[in-house]
Amino acid sequence: MNKVLSAFVFNLLVWLAVTWTFDPVSLAIGAVLAAAIAFALRNVELEEVPLLLMPHRLLWALLYIPVLFLYVVRANLDVAWRVLHPALPIRPGIVKARTTLKSPGARVLLANSITLTPGTLSVDVVDDTFYVHRIHVPEDDPDGDMERSMGRFESYLRRIFE
Amino acid sequence: MSDPQGMSIVVRVVTRWLFGLILIFGLAVALFGHVTPGGGFAGGTIVACAFVLAILAFGGSRGPGAAFARWASSLDATGALSFLVLAILGYTAGSFLHQWAARGELFTLGSTPSIVLLNLAILLKVGAGLFAGFIAVAVFEGAAGSEKGADA
Amino acid sequence: MDPVLIGLTVFVILGSLAALEMKSLLSAVIAIGVVGLGLSIVFLLLGAPDIAITQVVVEVIVVTVLIRAAARVPEETPTLRASRARTFAGAGVALIAVGLLAAAFQTLPAFGSQRFAPALWYLENAPDLTGATNVVTAILLDFRAYDTLGEATVILTAVVGALAVLRRPERPKEGSHV
Amino acid sequence: MMMYALAAVLLGVGLYGLLVKRHLLKKVLGLLIVEHAVNLFLIQLGYIDGGIAPIRTAGEEAAAFVGNAVDPLPQVLVLTSIVIGLGLAMLMVALTLRIYQRYGSLDADRMSELKG
Numbered sequence: 001m002n003k004v005l006s007a008f009v010f011n012l013l014v015w016l017a018v019t020w021t022f023d024p025v026s027l028a029i030g031a032v033l034a035a036a037i038a039f040a041l042r043n044v045e046l047e048e049v050p051l052l053l054m055p056h057r058l059l060w061a062l063l064y065i066p067v068l069f070l071y072v073v074r075a076n077l078d079v080a081w082r083v084l085h086p087a088l089p090i091r092p093g094i095v096k097a098r099t100t101l102k103s104p105g106a107r108v109l110l111a112n113s114i115t116l117t118p119g120t121l122s123v124d125v126v127d128d129t130f131y132v133h134r135i136h137v138p139e140d141d142p143d144g145d146m147e148r149s150m151g152r153f154e155s156y157l158r159r160i161f162e
Numbered sequence: 163m164s165d166p167q168g169m170s171i172v173v174r175v176v177t178r179w180l181f182g183l184i185l186i187f188g189l190a191v192a193l194f195g196h197v198t199p200g201g202g203f204a205g206g207t208i209v210a211c212a213f214v215l216a217i218l219a220f221g222g223s224r225g226p227g228a229a230f231a232r233w234a235s236s237l238d239a240t241g242a243l244s245f246l247v248l249a250i251l252g253y254t255a256g257s258f259l260h261q262w263a264a265r266g267e268l269f270t271l272g273s274t275p276s277i278v279l280l281n282l283a284i285l286l287k288v289g290a291g292l293f294a295g296f297i298a299v300a301v302f303e304g305a306a307g308s309e310k311g312a313d314a
Numbered sequence: 315m316d317p318v319l320i321g322l323t324v325f326v327i328l329g330s331l332a333a334l335e336m337k338s339l340l341s342a343v344i345a346i347g348v349v350g351l352g353l354s355i356v357f358l359l360l361g362a363p364d365i366a367i368t369q370v371v372v373e374v375i376v377v378t379v380l381i382r383a384a385a386r387v388p389e390e391t392p393t394l395r396a397s398r399a400r401t402f403a404g405a406g407v408a409l410i411a412v413g414l415l416a417a418a419f420q421t422l423p424a425f426g427s428q429r430f431a432p433a434l435w436y437l438e439n440a441p442d443l444t445g446a447t448n449v450v451t452a453i454l455l456d457f458r459a460y461d462t463l464g465e466a467t468v469i470l471t472a473v474v475g476a477l478a479v480l481r482r483p484e485r486p487k488e489g490s491h492v
Numbered sequence: 493m494m495m496y497a498l499a500a501v502l503l504g505v506g507l508y509g510l511l512v513k514r515h516l517l518k519k520v521l522g523l524l525i526v527e528h529a530v531n532l533f534l535i536q537l538g539y540i541d542g543g544i545a546p547i548r549t550a551g552e553e554a555a556a557f558v559g560n561a562v563d564p565l566p567q568v569l570v571l572t573s574i575v576i577g578l579g580l581a582m583l584m585v586a587l588t589l590r591i592y593q594r595y596g597s598l599d600a601d602r603m604s605e606l607k608g
């Protein structure tokens with residue numbers, strides 16, 4: 001029920017954004033279509049999160065955006081430093097890291113956050129194992145280092161999704 | 163198609179999030195085709211795109227794409243027939259393809275109901291037709307020369 | 315004339331040359347996708363948002379279909395390359411065609427200078443006569459709806475053709491084949 | 493005139509692909525390029541300098557709209573042509589796959605020698 005309702009609200013928001021009119025006829029048609037699609041896909045959208053029914057999750061999701069932005073800026077500066085440095089201190093390679101997140105949605109958002117951050121790129125996700133390509137793999141304990149970096153995102157994603 | 167699991171979890175989850183939104187976007191583009199850019203052709207192709215995405219993400223045997231694939235040919239014909247029925251309804255107002263429904267105020271959704279309905283018929287026709295064509299090409303698994311001599 | 319428009323069109327031409335000359339089929343298909351997307355921006359700049367939307371989405375499906383096809387068939391091997399004489403002959407024919415077309419286009423009014431006579435009538439009367447303020451839709455589904463009906467038939471025929479061509483062949487009887 | 497000439501060049505590129513390439517899928521790509529060229533030319537025909545899309549918005553005066561909008565008629569033709577082109581592309585790809593399955597080759601030159 002929660003899934004259908006939140007899917008309905010998302011559908012209706014997209015309808016409003018696309019049509020951009022508050023004409024009652026159009027709103028009614030949009031509501032009917034949004035409800036029909038949300039109901040028809042109730043068994044497909046398994047990972048749909050009932051964001052709207054829990055305001056604290058919505059708040060954490062909103063907070064996550066600036067946090068992610070901050071890390072992206074920081075990683076940008078780091079990559080810029082490595083590129084401009086005359087010695088080119090890079091050591092590219094793929095590391096294997098495990099996540100503690102359970103929900104598929106949280107894992108997907110984590111993978112996308114990793115890819116969005118410059119210098120790291122999630123290559124594949126197999127169950128709870130992430131294969132991440134990094135521009136500079138540290139000498140000692142490469143996997144643990146990645147897991148610590150992922151942990152910073154995980155604490156937020158866990159509050160949003162679990 | 164050969165992989166029943168479809169693609170990786172990232173693609174599958176994102177498809178689950180976006181599938182309904184793409185559908186409603188396509189429907190909005192088609193419904194408002196007479197006042198804004200768009201129309202049945204664009205909307206129908208967007209809807210077909212959504213189901214193509216579902217087929218590619220979930221594989222050929224699961225999800226909304228597989229369910230739609232069974233009905234695509236029938237819905238294709240339904241779209242063409244409903245266009246014809248709407249055209250014949252025009253005789254109630256005078257001639258073939260005449261606008262038969264009462265017209266509303268300009269610039270609104272109801273300004274011309276018969277064109278809106280024709281747009282929806284085109285959406286069904288184009289969406290189901292293109293998806294059926296995609297299924298035919300994508301599911302085809304013929305190996306080279308496997309039919310040689312079979313009916314030569 | 316608009317340099318952006320000319321630049322994008324040249325980009326489209328280069329993209330289509332790349333699509334034809336790439337060795338790898340996958341790269342060629344991606345190049346044809348780039349051609350379609352560049353063309354849709356050209357359409358948008360030429361005042362045709364309806365066409366631009368349709369072109370973008372159609373290109374997505376075309377590229378998907380072509381990628382699935384490219385994965386099934388072998389690459390273009392050197393033995394499949396045309397001989398040098400034939401390449402020059404083909405390029406010569408294409409150049410002659412371009413020259414003839416360019417000469418024929420001299421008789422047209424200059425680009426962007428005037429519209430054809432029916433356009434003014436359609437623009438003036440279509441919104442009030444049909445109720446659709448998108449004049450393209452008004453013509454498509456009212457003035458020229460017969461065309462659209464015929465076109466729906468063409469799609470139906472093309473899809474039925476594709477389904478018929480790719481129908482699953484009858485399974486041969488046990489032991490009669492291979 | 494420059495813009496028309498560019499459309500003609502695009503058509504020439506497609507024609508070159510159709511004539512010279514022996515790989516059937518490359519011939520399909522050539523035909524798609526020719527289609528693109530024709531669509532581009534038709535849309536260019538309808539354009540006027542500083543033209544706006546032929547879609548009237550609520551606040552717009554009818555006279556200003558008629559004076560500025562581009563020709564909608566070529567757009568209608570191209571809209572149907574694009575979607576038909578997609579159906580055509582699917583049919584061509586289907587035929588290509590079937591030919592490959594049947595003959596084990598995609599060489600258009602060999603195709604004409606084969607019988608049956």
